[in-house]
Amino acid sequence: MVAAIQIENLKFKYAEEDVLKYINLHVPKGSFVSILGPNGSGKTTLLKNVCHLLKPYEGKVVISDQLVERFKSKELAREMAVVHQGANTEFDFNVEDVVLMGRFPYIKKFQSETLEDIAIATEAMKKTSTLHLKHKTIKGISGGERQRVMIARALTQEPQILLLDEPISHLDIKYQLEILKLCKMLNAENNLTIITTLHDINLATRFSDYIILMNHGEIVEIGKPFEVMTKENIRRVYEVDVEIVKMDQFENPMIVPI
Template structure:
C-alpha cells in the first residue's frame, strides 16, 4: 500500500497558483528525493503533505485516510517535518527542543518519563548532538541547529520523515553523516524518507525514487536513472549538463557544462 497518496492537488497563495494538479504515490519504506529549481513549489508541497497548508483542490491520503480527518496529534505520531528554515527565538536548551518531539505522546499535564528521556538521548546520539544537550538553542551554529531539529523529528518516532533541505547548512562531513543516518533509519526501521534536496548527485546516490518539480508541476518521477537525464535536467534548470556514472559511488554524476 502507498503510505502517502496525493490526488490532483492544487494550491495557491492568494491568487498565485503554486502547485498545479500534483498526483503522486509514495511507497512505504522508500527513500524519495524531491528536486527542482528555486521557487518551483517544493517547500509548499511538503507543507501540504504535513497538513500545515490546505489544498485548494485535490486530496492527500495517509495510509488510506484523508489527512483532513487525521487529528494533529495522530499526524505528528506518523509524520515529522523538518522545515527549511527553523527560527527559534526562545532560550530553550537543545534537550528541551528535542523533548518537544515527545509532545504528541503526552497528555496535557503529563510529564516526560524515563522512556521519553531515553528516546531523546538516542535521537541526540544518532544526530551527533548529545554534546550540545545543555546549550541554549540560539547560541549554537546553523549546522548544529539543523541537526538538533532533525533529532527532534526522530524523537517523534514517525513512520514518515519529510525534510526540507536538511543538508543545506551542513559541511560535507555532516551532509554525508545526515544522509547516512536517513538511510540507516530507512533500512533498519523502514522509515519512509522524503527529502527536498538541491544536490542532484546526492539525490541520485541515496534515493530509490526522485521527483522533479518545475513551476508547480511534476516533470518526471521514478528511479534516478529515469529522472536524471540530460534532457530532463537541461529542461528543468536551463543549463547544459553531462551525466556519467561515478565510479566511486556507483551512482549518476552530473556536471554542469559552460557553453
Template structure:
C-alpha cells in the same frame, strides 16, 4: 504508505501546484527537485498540512490527511522547515523532549518511557554529549541534527525535510545527509525531502520527483530521472551524466546555460 493524489494549491487566484500526484513506499527516500520557484517547498508544506491545498487528496498510512487531528498527524509524520529557531537558552535535551508532546495528554508530564525515547533519539543522532548544551551554541550541522533528533522523538512513520542542507557548508551537508541515510537504513524510516543539489538527490534517493512550474515533470529512480534531456528541459542547462560501473547512481556535471 503515503499517496498524494491530484492536489492543487492556490495563493489567492494564482495556481501554484497543478493536479500533482505521486506516491511513496514504506522505507523509501524520495527527493523533490526543481528550479527555484517551481513549487517544491510549497508542495511539501501542503502534504504536511502546514498550508491548505485547494483540491485533491493526501493519504497517510491509509487515512485521508484532512480527517486526522493535528496530534494524530504529528504521531505519524514530522516536518522540518529550511531554518528552525529555538529560544537562546533552550538546551538540546529540552528541544528533543518537545518531540514527545504529540503523544501526551494536555498538561501531562513526560515519564521515564518518554525520557528513554529522548535519550534514544540523542544517541541515534550522535548528540548525547551535547544534551546540556544550548541549541544556539551548536554549529550548523549539530543544530540540524538536534532538530532531527526532536523529530525522531516523535517516533513518526515518515519524516519530511525541506532543504535540510541549506545554510550548511559541504562537510555539514554530508553529515546531515549521511544521518538521513542511517535513519532510513537502520530504522526503515520513510523520508521525503526537498533538495537543490542534483548529485545529492541522485546519491541519497530511491526515487526522485521533478517539479517544473507547479507540475510534475518526471518521477522515477535516479537512473530514470537524471538525464541530460531532463536537466536541459527543466533547468535550462547542458550537462554530462556519468554512469560509473562501481556506483549505482549517476553523477551530474553541469556544463553551461542553454541559450
C-alpha cells in the same frame, strides 16, 4: 508497493496564482524520496500540503489510508514529523529540552515527561550523535549540530514519515554529507519513509531511492535517479547542459554542468 503517502489530483493556489497543478504521487513505504527543481517550482509548497500546513484547493492527500485533514493534530504528529528549512527555536533552550519537545504528541494535558519519554529522547540523540550536546544551548552549537538536533526531535515523535525541507541548505559539504548519511541510515534501519527537498542534484542522486523532478508547479518526471536525471530532463527544467558521468563507487551517475 504499500503507499506511505498517496496524492491525487492536488491543486494549490495563492490568491489566483496556481502554485501546484494536479499533482499525482505515490510514495512507497520505507523509501527515500528527494524533490528537485528550480526555485519557485513548488517543492516546499508540496511538502506543506502533505503535512497539512496548507490546504489544497482541489485533490487529496492520504497518509496511511486516511485523509490528512481527518487526523487530529497530535495524531498526525505521531504519524509524521517535519523539519522545516532553517528550523530553530525562538528561545535558547538546552538541547535535551529541544529534543524532548518531540514527545508533545504523547503527553497529556498537565502531565510532564516520563522516564520512558526521556529514554526515547536519549536514544534519538544517540542515533543522531547529539547526546554529548544535551546540556548545551541550541543557539550555542553549530549549524550542522543544530540540524542534527532538529532531526533528533523529529525522531522522538516516533513517526512513520519524516519530511525535510532543505535540510542541508547553508551547511558546508562536511555537514551536508553527515546529515544525508544520517537520514539514509535512519531510512534503512528504521524503515522510515523520508521525503526531502534538495537543491544539490548530485547529492540527491546519490542518496535517493526515487526522485521527483518539478517545474512550474508540475511534476516533470518521477522515478529512479538514473531514469529521472537525464540530459534532456535537466536541460528542460534547469536550462543547462550537462554530462552524465558513471562512477564505479556509486550506483547512480554524477551530473557535471558544461
